[in-house]
Amino acid sequence: MTVIGTMNIREHITPRQLFVIVFVLQLGIQMFMLPYGKSWSTGLENMLIILSAALVSQLLLVLLWVFGARGYRMNLYTWLTSRLSRVVSVTILFLLAIYFACSALVDTLYLTNTVRIWVLSTTPSFVLLVVFIAIGAYGAGSSLQSIANISQTVIFAIAIIGVLLIILIMREWDLKMILPIWHVGEHNVISVWLRCCSAFTAFELLLYAFPLLNKNDRRKGLIAVTWANWLSALLYLMGTAVSFLLYTTEQMHSITNPLFFAMKKLHNGLIQGIDMIAICLWILVLLIRTMMCLFMAAKAIDHLSRQEQHKHELWSWIVAGCCLIPGYFVTKHEWIDQLVGYRLNTTLILMGLMTIVFFAAYKRGTAARGTG
Amino acid sequence: MKMNNSIEINKQWITDELQNSSDLTFKEVLYNGSTCMIVYFDTLVDATIINEHILRPMLDSSGGPLQSDISIIGKEESDQLDIIIHAIITGNTVIQQDGSANFLLLASELHKDRTVDVTTNERVIRGSKQAFVELFETNINLIRTYIASPKLAITYYKMGETTKSKVAVAYLKGACDQGIVDNLHQKIIEHSHEDIEVRLGFLKRVAQDDRFAFLPLMLVTERPDRVKAYLAEGKIALIVQDNADVIILPVSFWAFFQSTDDYNMSWAFGSMIRLLRFTCFLLTLVLPALYISVSTFIPYLIPTEIALTLQSSLQYIAMPPIIEILFMLLTLEIIREASIRLASPIGQTIGVVGGIILGTAVVQSNLVSTMAIIIASFTGLASFVIPYYEMNLSVRLITYPIIFSAQLFGLVGIVCCMMLFIIHLSRMKTLGSPYYQATFPFIDSMRDTLYRPPNRNLVKRSRKQPSTK
Numbered sequence: 001m002t003v004i005g006t007m008n009i010r011e012h013i014t015p016r017q018l019f020v021i022v023f024v025l026q027l028g029i030q031m032f033m034l035p036y037g038k039s040w041s042t043g044l045e046n047m048l049i050i051l052s053a054a055l056v057s058q059l060l061l062v063l064l065w066v067f068g069a070r071g072y073r074m075n076l077y078t079w080l081t082s083r084l085s086r087v088v089s090v091t092i093l094f095l096l097a098i099y100f101a102c103s104a105l106v107d108t109l110y111l112t113n114t115v116r117i118w119v120l121s122t123t124p125s126f127v128l129l130v131v132f133i134a135i136g137a138y139g140a141g142s143s144l145q146s147i148a149n150i151s152q153t154v155i156f157a158i159a160i161i162g163v164l165l166i167i168l169i170m171r172e173w174d175l176k177m178i179l180p181i182w183h184v185g186e187h188n189v190i191s192v193w194l195r196c197c198s199a200f201t202a203f204e205l206l207l208y209a210f211p212l213l214n215k216n217d218r219r220k221g222l223i224a225v226t227w228a229n230w231l232s233a234l235l236y237l238m239g240t241a242v243s244f245l246l247y248t249t250e251q252m253h254s255i256t257n258p259l260f261f262a263m264k265k266l267h268n269g270l271i272q273g274i275d276m277i278a279i280c281l282w283i284l285v286l287l288i289r290t291m292m293c294l295f296m297a298a299k300a301i302d303h304l305s306r307q308e309q310h311k312h313e314l315w316s317w318i319v320a321g322c323c324l325i326p327g328y329f330v331t332k333h334e335w336i337d338q339l340v341g342y343r344l345n346t347t348l349i350l351m352g353l354m355t356i357v358f359f360a361a362y363k364r365g366t367a368a369r370g371t372g
Numbered sequence: 373m374k375m376n377n378s379i380e381i382n383k384q385w386i387t388d389e390l391q392n393s394s395d396l397t398f399k400e401v402l403y404n405g406s407t408c409m410i411v412y413f414d415t416l417v418d419a420t421i422i423n424e425h426i427l428r429p430m431l432d433s434s435g436g437p438l439q440s441d442i443s444i445i446g447k448e449e450s451d452q453l454d455i456i457i458h459a460i461i462t463g464n465t466v467i468q469q470d471g472s473a474n475f476l477l478l479a480s481e482l483h484k485d486r487t488v489d490v491t492t493n494e495r496v497i498r499g500s501k502q503a504f505v506e507l508f509e510t511n512i513n514l515i516r517t518y519i520a521s522p523k524l525a526i527t528y529y530k531m532g533e534t535t536k537s538k539v540a541v542a543y544l545k546g547a548c549d550q551g552i553v554d555n556l557h558q559k560i561i562e563h564s565h566e567d568i569e570v571r572l573g574f575l576k577r578v579a580q581d582d583r584f585a586f587l588p589l590m591l592v593t594e595r596p597d598r599v600k601a602y603l604a605e606g607k608i609a610l611i612v613q614d615n616a617d618v619i620i621l622p623v624s625f626w627a628f629f630q631s632t633d634d635y636n637m638s639w640a641f642g643s644m645i646r647l648l649r650f651t652c653f654l655l656t657l658v659l660p661a662l663y664i665s666v667s668t669f670i671p672y673l674i675p676t677e678i679a680l681t682l683q684s685s686l687q688y689i690a691m692p693p694i695i696e697i698l699f700m701l702l703t704l705e706i707i708r709e710a711s712i713r714l715a716s717p718i719g720q721t722i723g724v725v726g727g728i729i730l731g732t733a734v735v736q737s738n739l740v741s742t743m744a745i746i747i748a749s750f751t752g753l754a755s756f757v758i759p760y761y762e763m764n765l766s767v768r769l770i771t772y773p774i775i776f777s778a779q780l781f782g783l784v785g786i787v788c789c790m791m792l793f794i795i796h797l798s799r800m801k802t803l804g805s806p807y808y809q810a811t812f813p814f815i816d817s818m819r820d821t822l823y824r825p826p827n828r829n830l831v832k833r834s835r836k837q838p839s840t841k
Contacts, residue, residue: 016814020810115784119670119782119783119784120781120782120784123781128781128784131781131788132788135788135791135792135795138792138795139791139795141799142795142798142799145806146795146798146799146806147798149798149806149808149809149810150794150795150798150810152810152812153794153798153810153812154791154794155810155812155813156812156813159812159813269675270675271673271674271675272672272673272674272675272676273670273672273673276670276673276783277673277783280783280784280786280787281787283784283787283788283791284787284790284791287788287791291795
């Protein structure tokens with residue numbers, strides 16, 4: 001057996017790696033759909049909502065840091081298996097695995113649908129689904145550090161999209177178009193606000209990754225995710241600004257991806273189809289999301305027995321294979337939209353539940369330390 | 373097997389072991405009243421050493437023991453047949469005094485190597501022009517001369533059950549991670565008994581973690597100054613007997629875009645050339661695929677005038693763009709391979725025949741469009757800019773799956789292939805260290821990877837690789 005084979009390598013990440021993963025993961029599916037999900041009902045208030053959602057998400061990040069990173073030195077899955085009874089921990093891990101697998105499937109279905117609409121209209125969607133899921137599974141078999149490396153490599157794609165958005169804003173700049181006005185009633189505002197909240201935090205990942213930071217890097221970790229959070233907010237704001245500068249709320253109701261349409265306006269003497277390039281760059285970003293979800297699902301299954309089995313590469317392929325079966329039957333655009341909605345709601349519920357669990361555990365730990 | 377006291381029996385054994393070779397020489401000399409047998413290969417030994425430092429002292433002996441009479445530094449004693457046989461076949465002269473089973477092994481190899489020459493594969497405009505040669509000791513000598521430091525550690529190994537080739541591991545103690553050195557040591561020991569000819573390829577396999585890596589995980593260089601620079605950075609050098617190249621490991625992906633010239637010119641030029649190399653690397657990877665994608669799927673991506681030119685160039689071409697490109701790339705590979713294997717004057721002719729005559733003919737016969745020829749030529753030229761042959765080969769190989777993917781899925785196919793490529797890169801490890809580290813958008817990570825910083829900022833690069841321990 002080689003030296004490497006006998007060594008037990010402890011998984012850890014740096015604040016910089018945490019920053020890139022969180023940033024790329026947050027932008028995943030939300031970047032091109034968040035501002036317009038219910039924009040027809042909330043109108044120009046979207047920008048204010050994004051800002052307030054970013055603020056709330058920042059609060060959540062701090063809470064997570066306090067409960068998750070500062071209090072515990074193990075990742076979520078190890079924590080669950082070590083603190084809870086066998087039956088409860090296995091049930092929760094299994095549910096988490098299903099949640100992440102479904103997330104991977106929904107995001108990939110959304111990506112497949114968008115690619116079919118915009119680029120490859122004649123290619124069967126299942127073929128694209130297989131390709132994207134396979135890439136995700138291959139990436140998910142890597143370590144968290146490798147996924148951070150991959151995420152950092154595709155940041156150039158986000159940078160290009162950011163530059164394109166800035167150019168669009170500068171071209172169409174009009175102050176009165178982006179002034180937020182409260183006029184559609186609190187129900188719609190709250191609905192969109194909740195959706196916005198789910199776009200931030202990359203909650204799922206942080207539960208796993210926060211405790212993997214070295215002890216000395218914990219504070220830097222919080223700063224890193226804060227950067228990621230507000231950079232995402234900036235990009236969401238820019239996307240929203242571009243949409244409202246170019247289209248009316250009524251127009252946006254009928255346009256699925258207004259940002260791609262907006263990019264069509266950027267054609268110049270050298271490249272005419274900048275929208276195509278933007279879609280292709282966005283594929284890179286979304287594939288990271290698929291990869292990450294499959295990674296989390298595989299890790300959850302890997303922890304089902306008391307000790308981590310270190311077979312997450314195999315599990316990521318198995319989970320990916322399982323995703324393809326329901327994926328084959330989801331063919332309609334409306335179904336995918338519904339699934340995306342369900343997934344966002346589930347994320348919100350999970351966020352709430354996990355915050356409560358962590359808070360309770362933290363209080364219990366504090367009380368135990370106090371009495372001890 | 374232990375040798376016998378009798379010269380005659382030993383002579384028979386040695387003759388049998390060495391297949392009664394014609395160049396095997398036995399001489400008997402009377403030394404202080406007893407007979408001595410001298411054995412050597414006359415094709416391997418230096419006659420001057422034998423005459424001046426072995427025979428003359430023996431004949432002029434004043435009665436002292438044989439060991440002290442002979443004035444050669446490399447002296448050993450053994451009574452084991454396999455050791456004696458190995459000594460003879462490596463150019464030593466062995467002497468047995470009648471009545472004793474002990475043999476004296478004397479270093480008398482004839483060094484017939486070429487002198488240290490100028491570099492042929494890694495040429496630079498400014499800086500050292502010296503290159504390694506095939507002789508193991510000369511290469512070690514070059515490294516020791518370049519790095520006159522007491523911290524330079526060199527460990528010898530013998531590899532290959534039959535060939536017993538010499539391999540040396542050189543590193544700077546303190547600069548290099550001991551965990552990586554130990555890891556390499558263990559791997560070499562594990563493979564040292566394999567009955568295989570020890571070449572660079574074999575050592576690469578020994579030290580490589582990932583058998584399915586598409587990209588070179590080790591840097592092969594013929595430049596001593598390069599070895600010096602990498603040793604100072606905490607890397608390890610592997611020197612192999614009979615090889616004019618040295619392996620550097622563990623190296624990162626970015627090392628394959630660095631050249632000694634980058635550091636011998638201004639930082640602005642150095643950075644520009646390094647960026648050019650990386651751009652050429654990307655162009656070699658995706659340019660043919662982009663052509664297929666644009667001409668097959670999205671001609672409206674490019675400006676109308678160019679799209680019209682493309683359309684007119686494709687108008688009378690019977691073959692689809694993918695066949696055109698594959699045909700042209702295949703032609704390019706054939707020309708490249710032919711020009712390497714042929715003698716240099718004929719090699720130039722091949723270039724003319726392939727490039728001009730064949731190129732003109734295929735266009736005139738409407739087999740391939742002019743645009744495809746431009747793309748293939750540009751791809752070929754771009755691949756030459758990559759400074760390392762192994763990386764060049766790998767990139768040329770990876771281009772083909774991207775081409776097929778572009779034919780199937782257009783731009784999306786290229787993006788998916790690039791994603792797979794990035795994942796593959798990120799998963800690769802060399803001696804437990806990550807092979808690829810993303811650099812953008814952090815300036816300090818980009819330093820001396822994507823760009824060459826000014827000298828005042830060119831601080832010592834990471835001296836230690838992340839350890840696996």
